[in-house]
Amino acid sequence: xxxxxxxxxxxxxxxxxxxxxxxxxxxxxxxxxxxxxxxxxxxxxxxxxxxxxxxxxxxxxxxxxxxxxxxxxxxxxxxxxxxxxxxxxxxxxxxxxxxxxxxxxxxxxxxxxxxxxxxxxxxxxxxxxxxxxxxxxxxxxxxxxxxxxxxxxxxxxxxxxxxxxxxxxxxxxxxxxxxxxxxxxxxxxxxxxxxxxxxxxxxxxxxxxxxxxxxxxxxxxxxxxxxxxxxxxxxxxxxxxxxxxxxxxxxxxxxxxxxxxxxxxxxxxxxxxxxxxxxxxxxxxxxxxxxxxxxxxxxxxxxxxxxxxxxxxxxxxxxxxxxxxxxxxxxxxxxxxxxxxxxxxxxxxxxxxxxxxxxxxxxxxxxxxxxxxxxxxxxxxxxxxxxxxxxxxxxxxxxxxxxxxxxxxxxxxxxxxxxxxxxxxxxxxxxxxxxxxxxxxxxxxxxxxxxxxxxxxxxxxxxxxxxxxxxxxxxxxxxxxxxxxxxxxxxxxxxxxxxxxxxxxxxxxxxxxxxxxxxxxxxxxxxxxxxxxxxxxxxxxxxxxxxxxxxxxxxxxxxxxxxxxxxxxxxxxxxxxxxxxxxxxxxxxxxxxxxxxxxxxxxxxxxxxxxxxxxxxxxxxxxxxxxxxxxxxxxxxxxxxxxxxxxxxxxxxxxxxxxxxxxxxxxxxxxxxxxxxxxxxxxxxxxxxxxxxxxxxxxxxxxxxxxxxxxxxxxxxxxxxxxxxxxxxxxxxxxxxxxxxxxxxxxxxx
Amino acid sequence: xxxxxxxxxxxxxxxxxxxxxxxxxxxxxxxxxxxxxxxxxxxxxxxxxxxxxxxxxxxxxxxxxxxxxxxxxxxxxxxxxxxxxxxxxxxxxxxxxxxxxxxxxxxxxxxxxxxxxxxxxxxxxxxxxxxxxxxxxxxxxxxxxxxxxxxxxxxxxxxxxxxxxxxxxxxxxxxxxxxxxxxxxxxxxxxxxxxxxxxxxx
Numbered sequence: 007x008x009x010x011x012x013x014x015x016x017x018x019x020x021x022x023x024x025x026x027x028x029x030x031x032x033x034x035x036x037x038x039x040x041x042x043x044x045x046x047x048x049x050x051x052x053x054x055x056x057x058x059x060x061x062x063x064x065x066x067x068x069x070x071x072x073x074x075x076x077x078x079x080x081x082x083x084x085x086x087x088x089x090x091x092x093x094x095x096x097x098x099x100x101x102x103x104x105x106x107x108x109x110x111x112x113x114x115x116x117x118x119x120x121x122x123x124x125x126x127x128x129x130x131x132x133x134x135x136x137x138x139x140x141x142x143x144x145x146x147x148x149x150x151x152x153x154x155x156x157x158x159x160x161x162x163x164x165x166x167x168x169x170x171x172x173x174x175x176x177x178x179x180x181x182x183x184x185x186x187x188x189x190x191x192x193x194x195x196x197x198x199x200x201x202x203x204x205x206x207x208x209x210x211x212x213x214x215x216x217x218x219x220x221x222x223x224x225x226x227x228x229x230x231x232x233x234x235x236x237x238x239x240x241x242x243x244x245x246x247x248x249x250x251x252x253x254x255x256x257x258x259x260x261x262x263x264x265x266x267x268x269x270x271x272x273x274x275x276x277x278x279x280x281x282x283x284x285x286x287x288x289x290x291x292x293x294x295x296x297x298x299x300x301x302x303x304x305x306x307x308x309x310x311x312x313x314x315x316x317x318x319x320x321x322x323x324x325x326x327x328x329x330x331x332x333x334x335x336x337x338x339x340x341x342x343x344x345x346x347x348x349x350x351x352x353x354x355x356x357x358x359x360x361x362x363x364x365x366x367x368x369x370x371x372x373x374x375x376x377x378x379x380x381x382x383x384x385x386x387x388x389x390x391x392x393x394x395x396x397x398x399x400x401x402x403x404x405x406x407x408x409x410x411x412x413x414x415x416x417x418x419x420x421x422x423x424x425x426x427x428x429x430x431x432x433x434x435x436x437x438x439x440x441x442x443x444x445x446x447x448x449x450x451x452x453x454x455x456x457x458x459x460x461x462x463x464x465x466x467x468x469x470x471x472x473x474x475x476x477x478x479x480x481x482x483x484x485x486x487x488x489x490x491x492x493x494x495x496x497x498x499x500x501x502x503x504x505x506x507x508x509x510x511x512x513x514x515x516x517x518x519x520x521x522x523x524x525x526x527x528x529x530x531x532x533x534x535x536x537x538x539x540x541x542x543x544x545x546x547x548x549x550x551x552x553x554x555x556x557x558x559x560x561x562x563x564x565x566x567x568x569x570x571x572x573x574x575x576x577x578x579x580x581x582x583x584x585x586x587x588x589x590x591x592x593x594x595x596x597x598x599x600x601x602x603x604x605x606x607x608x609x610x611x612x613x614x615x616x617x618x619x620x621x622x623x624x625x626x627x628x629x630x631x632x633x634x635x636x637x638x639x640x641x642x643x644x645x646x647x648x649x650x651x652x653x654x655x656x657x658x659x660x661x662x663x664x665x666x667x668x669x670x671x672x673x674x675x676x677x678x679x680x681x682x683x684x685x686x687x688x689x690x691x692x693x694x695x696x697x698x699x700x701x702x703x704x705x706x707x708x709x710x711x712x713x714x715x716x717x718x719x720x721x722x723x724x725x726x727x728x729x730x731x732x733x734x735x736x737x738x739x740x741x742x743x744x745x746x747x748x749x750x751x752x753x754x755x756x
Numbered sequence: 757x758x759x760x761x762x763x764x765x766x767x768x769x770x771x772x773x774x775x776x777x778x779x780x781x782x783x784x785x786x787x788x789x790x791x792x793x794x795x796x797x798x799x800x801x802x803x804x805x806x807x808x809x810x811x812x813x814x815x816x817x818x819x820x821x822x823x824x825x826x827x828x829x830x831x832x833x834x835x836x837x838x839x840x841x842x843x844x845x846x847x848x849x850x851x852x853x854x855x856x857x858x859x860x861x862x863x864x865x866x867x868x869x870x871x872x873x874x875x876x877x878x879x880x881x882x883x884x885x886x887x888x889x890x891x892x893x894x895x896x897x898x899x900x901x902x903x904x905x906x907x908x909x910x911x912x913x914x915x916x917x918x919x920x921x922x923x924x925x926x927x928x929x930x931x932x933x934x935x936x937x938x939x940x941x942x943x944x945x946x947x948x949x950x951x952x953x954x955x956x957x958x
Contacts, residue, residue: 355763361785372840375783380763380812383786403786403809410763 016046016071017130018062020053020078020100028105029122034077037123041610042130046071053078054087066093073136075129077122080637081654094136094598098122098129099652102640107734108648117620117648124611124651131610137597139540142576147237147527150175151519152255154229154458155424157185158208158505159261159497161215162512163519167259168220172520175222175253176215177229177243183212185263187505191292191344194336196506200369203340203347232258233462235563235577236492237526242460256523257492259515260469260477261508262458264421264498267327272318275417279391280304282415284317285337291414292344299348302414304393310353310412311345312397313338314386317417320359329474331420333504336367338418339374346377355380355410357399365506384408389415421502425477426458426468433466461490465562469493473686476501482689484533486515489561489693491532491578492522531581534630534691535656540596541576542585548593555585555594560659560694582692583660587699592662601662604653608665611651613673616753621675621744625652625737626661630691631727632680638730646734647741650678657681658722659695663702663709666720670713673753676744679703680725680733689726696724716747767816774954776850780842784808790834790844800824804834804844807851820860825851826867857956869896881932882939887922888930 017038021031031049038044046065050058053076065071076088077098088095100122108118151167153160156178164174182188187208195204215221226246234240241253269277269284276282281302283291291300291308299307315338318326335358342354356379363371375381384399398409432453438446454460457467469478469490477495478488486494496515497508522532531538555572556564563578564585572585586594592601604626614620627633633654639646655661658681666677681696683689690696703722710717721740725733771778784805791803802810802824810819825848834844852868855861861868870893877889894909895902906913916922933939951957 353763371785372783375785378782380768380782381786382763382809382812401809401813403806404813408763408813 012070013072014046014070015042015044015073015075015130015134016048016062016065016069017042017044017075017077017126018053018058019047019049019126020051020058020076021049022052022054023079023101024105025078025100026051028118029100030119033119034100034122034126037126038075038077038130041127042075043134044075044130054084059087062088062090066090072138073133075126075133077126077129080633080640082634082637092138094133094138096129096133096136098125099637100125102637103652104648106640106643107646109645114648120612120620121648121651127610127612128607128651128653131606132603135600135602135606139538139597141539142529142541144237144527144529144577147523148239148254148256149173149523149527150253150255151257151259151516151523152177152239152241152253153259153261153516155185155261155263155497155499156180156183156212156215156223156225157261157263157497157508158187158211159263159499159508159512160185160259161208161211162509163259163261163496163516164221165211165215165218166513166516167520168218170516170520171220172523173220173222175224175255177224177227179226179228181226183215183223183225184208186286189286189293190289192340193505194333194340194367195370198366200366201373203343229459231460231462235526235575236522236532237577239492256526257494257519258459259494259496259512259519260458260499261496261512261515262424262426262477262499264423264502267318267419267422269317269417269419271326272417272419274388275314275317275386276389276391276395276415277417279389281393281395281413282389282391282417284417284419285334285341288341288344288414288416292341297348300344306413308345308352308413311342311355311414311416312395312410312412313342313354313356313416313418314389314397314399315356315358315361315418317386317419319418319420327420327422327474329420329502330362331502332362332364332507333502334418334420335361336363336370336504338416339363339367339371339379341416342379343374343377346374346379350378353380353412354378355382355412357382357384357386357397357410359383359385359402364504389417391415421498423474423476423499424458425471425475425499427453427456427466428475429466429468429470432468436466459493461493461562463490463562464556464565465559469495480691480693482687483691486511486518487533491561491563491580492519492526494518494522526577529576531579533580535581538581540581540598541579542574542581542583542594542596544572544574545593546571548591550591552590554588554590558588558659558694558698559585560692560698580692582657582695583655584657584692584695584698587660587662587702589662592664599656599660601664604655604665605668607653608669608674609672611674613753616749619749621649621741621749622673623647623650623676623678623737623741623744624669624674625650625678625680626655626658626665627652627680627725628658628682628690628696629654629656631682631689632725632729632733634727635680635725635729635733638727639734642730644731644734646737649675649741649744650737657690657692657695658699659690659692659697661699661702663706666703666706667709667713670710670715670719670750671752673750675719675747675750676740677720678737678740679720679722680736681722683724683726714751718743718747719750763813767814767819768811770816771811771851771854775847775854776954777843777846778850780847781808781811783840784842785840787839789837789839790842793833793837795831795833796827796829800827804848807848817860819851820855820858821862822855823862823865825849825855826861826865828852854954857954879943881930881936883930883932885926885930887924887926 019034035047038047073094075096079101080099081097104122150173152175153164164176167174190206192203193206227243230244231242237256239255345352383402386399388398390396395412395415401408435449439450460467469488477499479500480487494515496512525532551570565573567573684697707717788805791805828848873892894905
């Protein structure tokens with residue numbers, strides 16, 4: 007986009023939707039002209055109408071307007087009408103932000119008008135600091151998709167990508183495709199009537215994958231090193247033979263699956279004793295029987311079998327898996343039917359604590375009951391193996407101790423993800439190794455061996471892990487998104503799941519990978535700011551090499567170059583601005599979002615002197631959740647204090663503390679920062695942004711003390727997108743608190 | 757009972773074969789809605805859910821000698837609510853009947869005694885003789901208790917006589933269905949069918 011050499015600024019004030027009735031639009035125009043220094047100022051009684059939009063288009067086309075401030079509704083409303091990609095656009099929120107939230111009546115006319123005037127000043131100030139992002143289109147951008155792991159998830163992902171027209175490279179550690187599915191005799195049913203165990207289908211899928219013209223299958227291979235970014239990953243593939251080849255790809259799907267929890271860790275449940283097997287062990291016996299009577303390893307035909315559910319799972323003691331693996335109930339139901347289908351006289355008992363068959367599994371459960379599988383609610387306490395096995399358990403329905411004898415006992419152990427290196431462990435090891443610890447150096451090499459992706463990112467060789475060691479996933483809102491842009495986790499590596507869920511997951515991840523390569527090729531951001539052409543620009547001459555940006559970037563987008571300067575990988579960047587918020591010398595900015603675009607808005611607000619008794623409260627609100635909640639409060643006409651001035655930020659993580667100190671220095675009486683829920687059940691679109699903001703603000707007390715201000719002058723709050731009622735209450739409570747505290751003593755010095 | 761026999765299908769199989777609607781027992785998913793829905797649940801030693809589990813656990817004696825299923829008043833709340841659509845009321849009566857026929861049902865259980873008196877009264881002539889049935893009930897716990905019960909009910913009895921709702925002459929034998937022989941043959945045939953179905957055929 008070729009922006010004209012001389013920028014021309016214009017402001018448009020809408021008087022529709024009641025703005026004209028509640029506000030003095032003429033006065034707003036004057037503000038834009040005189041204080042906002044806009045070259046062209048117009049008003050319209052219906053700005054988002056075809057005529058209104060055409061007026062703006064004409065000004066851009068004929069009058070050379072390059073920068074617009076639209077003073078109308080919220081930036082979240084009428085986004086399509088007010089989309090002018092060739093111009094820089096700011097929005098002054100007069101509708102949701104002023105007339106819908108300030109109390110009705112002539113008593114409030116003055117504060118309402120002041121609020122609107124400030125928003126016009128802020129909109130004009132912001133747009134003056136904005137540039138139209140030029141984008142950063144890459145000439146050579148790969149659209150191939152690398153899939154790591156050749157199990158059901160991996161094969162499905164590769165096939166989905168290939169069928170959509172994208173080349174796929176499938177890397178499998180073992181000598182054959184199929185993964186864990188190869189070990190199964192049959193699988194649970196995926197389709198109506200959900201009654202009979204089905205052929206696995208892994209071999210058929212493997213044949214389809216191997217024969218596909220767009221899929222390159224690399225067996226006996228692992229990923230030795232991954233470098234680059236979406237659109238330009240260079241992946242070194244190590245063959246078992248020792249040779250290393252390089253594959254260039256645009257995105258990566260990690261489908262490395264799971265390993266069954268080690269049965270040997272369950273000696274109290276007979277782990278390690280003869281004729282006590284895990285579910286995989288029973289599959290092996292069933293495969294060996296090949297449709298005939300299932301026999302134990304000692305050759306005895308099995309006449310009775312007991313399945314013990316939740317073996318080493320849902321464990322509260324901390325010794326075993328704390329979670330439920332989700333698939334094991336259905337798997338035991340399936341395995342019980344292996345016996346019943348062949349011979350209804352074989353005794354099959356399932357000892358469960360809570361039988362959970364997600365999806366349509368309840369029909370499968372019913373079918374097994376109908377076949378005579380006995381289900382007993384109980385908690386197994388001890389299993390003894392041997393020729394006559396015995397399961398001791400507490401019958402939870404009859405509330406008594408009981409035991410059952412059987413020829414074979416099957417323990418339903420859980421799924422342990424193959425997620426590679428735990429980055430916390432990695433960080434500690436690398437730190438120790440750098441300080442010369444020999445043991446740590448050896449451990450670092452061991453960790454590199456178990457790494458799946460071997461990313462050469464500054465943040466470590468694999469994607470971050472979440473609860474219980476599962477690979478990263480924004481599991482509340484965007485399940486396939488990880489904190490490594492262009493790398494998507496699919497299948498049981500990301501959370502426990504069954505085969506059907508894994509294949510659906512793989513399809514989703516493949517589609518996300520396709521979006522990633524397409525966005526990368528266009529120089530655009532991936533989720534959640536899809537299509538954003540801006541990217542962080544750093545003024546290296548001012549950089550002090552403090553490394554905060556590289557450490558705090560939630561997405562590992564920033565490496566360090568050989569001179570220890572931050573090296574930005576735009577394709578990995580999600581444009582949250584956490585680096586901008588982190589930078590103590592403020593050398594990082596975006597073309598349309600910078601320390602200046604927000605800072606100038608803060609400074610543009612007219613601060614009344616202390617005798618007017620009108621406080622000013624700055625709100626920095628996350629544009630994803632808190633700002634929509636503020637808008638919703640307006641839509642519902644929940645009135646809140648007219649003393650607040652709200653500025654949307656990309657993420658609370660992008661808030662630079664200079665904004666807070668500037669605001670307080672220039673006489674604001676309080677600052678409210680509104681971000682998303684943080685912690686384990688975070689809702690932050692950028693995962694760690696709001697957590698970083700809370701962390702940074704916990705350290706701001708010293709600064710406030712130096713200024714001679716109370717710590718309550720700055721509030722950091724969690725606001726969800728649904729908190730419209732809460733947000734109005736929070737504002738009003740805080741305004742009251744400021745009222746009690748008294749106005750800031752800083753007024754008049756700014 | 758040995759460990760090896762527990763939680764096996766032996767007793768469940770017996771129930772499925774011999775108890776009316778017994779084939780449904782395996783389909784119970786132990787949710788407990790029946791137990792929670794039973795208006796007389798507090799009076800039961802074992803709610804239906806537990807009885808089903810006991811059957812699956814092979815507790816033959818305990819189930820068949822239990823008085824729980826005799827407490828059922830056929831309100832049908834459990835049938836309406838069972839998410840697995842088990843005809844629980846019918847299974848309760850089926851179990852009670854089976855236990856009774858095996859002679860394992862608890863002695864002196866009031867429902868059982870009343871039902872037995874009613875049946876014995878009914879099959880004599882094909883009609884229930886209310887006078888002899890009432891007297892049989894009064895005297896089921898002995899002569900002295902019978903006199904006491906009769907005296908207690910004296911006013912009600914006289915009232916019924918005055919209102920022509922009770923004929924004292926019924927004491928002399930009372931009336932029955934017209935075709936006595938046909939009635940007896942029908943009952944005999946029904947008994948044979950039931951015996952065959954429930955495993956009592958000789």
